């Protein structure tokens with residue numbers, strides 16, 4: 001059990017369980033994007049650890065960029081998505097957007113709106129976690145590491161009001 005700010009969290013996934021999921025995604029991506037030199041676009045801050053491990057397991061040429069987005073305050077979505085997108089030229093490139101977790105999908109829809117305006121060669125979405133009970137958008141998440149229940153999680157890049165990103169494992173909000 002750990003305490004972050006006012007909340008208690010219980011262990012949910014070990015580093016080993018996370019790495020198996022990440023490696024499986026990386027192998028799939030390496031197969032689908034062999035010789036395509038894709039650009040991975042990590043959605044900050046949450047995706048930094050996942051993207052780092054994902055790319056260490058992606059054994060083909062690729063490039064990496066980051067987009068800064070924010071829709072959560074505390075443990076629930078604010079609905080409003082703040083964005084800081086400052087990309088190089090993505091024209092005619094294969095782009096893979098990398099998220100830590102997709103919940104409502106508001107963040108992804110916003111980034112999709114922006115990327116649809118660019119003349120990409122292809123666009124795909126990859127998320128380590130998906131909450132299928134919450135996600136109700138039509139946009140397809142092409143690569144999903146793990147479907148999880150609708151409970152707030154922290155660790156491995158994911159935070160609760162700034163804390164918990166450094167944890168190598170995943171914790172779930174304690175249900176009492």
Ligand code: 5GP
Nearest residue numbers: 046101102103104105106107152153158159
């Ligand atoms: P969405 O826009 O899909 O509702 O949420 C996207 C962002 O909200 C995620 O990229 C993540 O940063 C944050 N988020 C959603 N669910 C969780 C969760 O269970 N734990 C944490 N720490 N962040 C979450």
Ligand code: MG
Nearest residue numbers: 043046100101
């Ligand atoms: Mg995120």
Ligand code: MG
Nearest residue numbers: 046072158159
């Ligand atoms: Mg957050």
